Ligand code: AMP
């Protein structure tokens with residue numbers, strides 16, 4: 106019984122999929138105008154852990170994550186600049202930027218051993234679907250048009266504040282940062298569904314024809330249109346970082362429900378932020394870090410993955426280089442430990458049960474990780490521990506199997522160890538020491554146990 110905290114109801118609830126066959130899971134992906142930072146990656150890792158946990162629990166999952174490649178406007182009311190179009194002169198320039206950073210993002214995902222979502226739709230390739238939804242909202246009188254834009258009319262959607270639980274007046278304060286200063290906008294909290302390529306946006310490069318003239322979609326409509334297309338409505342789980350609760354997810358809910366008269370998604374999962382040196386990551390500050398900054402310092406990217414496992418997804422996690430070093434050491438110890446285990450066999454039911462309980466408890470990954478460590482410290486034989494650890498790693502994704510296989514010593518090392526054993530039996534300890542050194546040079550350690558020499562790969 107997998108239970109998750111649902112931000113919409115503010116309760117931990119048992120997951121009951123709409124269809125008992127497949128869980129529909131939509132996650133808000135990155136805006137590809139720059140490299141993603143490690144905060145973004147914490148959220149994307151959460152999606153990966155959640156999907157893996159669902160599969161571990163026996164659900165089949167359809168995982169959709171969008172790529173935002175159009176219409177990411179700054180919240181600066183004066184410039185209203187589209188970040189995707191900075192320094193671009195043609196549509197090709199914009200797409201080149203998007204392609205470059207999408208590729209870099211996919212490389213990061215790969216380095217962090219994330220499973221590829223089943224569908225990664227791009228906003229720019231789903232304009233027809235977005236226009237269709239806006240047309241529906243216009244037909245239902247939930248939207249209106251001015252000379253500059255088409256707006257969603259929040260007054261037509263009384264449950265607008267259901268996700269934030271805030272008063273509408275307080276939400277307006279946040280909404281004021283929206284880009285358009287349009288005398289025809291009825292209510293500050295109304296948000297743009299379609300920007301016309303006029304006025305401030307007359308030079309907007311990416312533009313499409315629409316019933317309201319040439320222009321481009323607003324910030325939120327892509328997720329409503331694409332989640333519906335790939336998962337239907339309602340679907341099961343919608344996820345994102347906490348900053349997306351408002352306005353992004355609030356607006357997604359409003360427009361989808363107003364258009365189709367049914368809920369958008371049943372469970373809303375929001376991941377807390379990653380801080381760097383206790384602060385919010387900002388481009389202008391020294392604390393804007395990418396995965397490359399981590400690998401440039403010779404850390405294994407999976408050390409970052411490990412670090413994110415150490416905090417529950419609903420608590421803030423503070424990134425420091427010391428914390429990453431500790432994560433790397435813990436991971437190396439884990440690798441070293443399992444490298445001495447024999448071929449996996451049987452498994453430890455008791456620990457597997459604890460592991461599953463931790464996942465079911467609102468995806469308590471720190472607890473799940475602790476179960477893995479408890480298992481290692483237990484008295485079970487290595488082969489049994491390994492069997493269970495490989496199972497746990499279907500969720501943890503720390504590449505335990507690959508690393509263990511890699512650590513199976515090569516023929517050369519095995520032969521050196523055999524020669525050393527022979528030398529020791531013959532009392533030739535000088536030769537035995539030389540052979541130990543050769544094994545060491547090959548990157549392996551010999552642990553002389555009562556059951557004979559154990560060979561372990563060095564991970565430091
Ligand atoms: P964006 O590219 O800004 O749309 O963000 C992509 C994902 O990263 C979204 O789910 C955001 O909520 C999330 N995100 C942004 N900043 C952070 C952060 N500091 N920590 C964790 N997640 C973040």
Ligand code: ZN
Nearest residue numbers: 133134328353
């Ligand atoms: Zn979204």
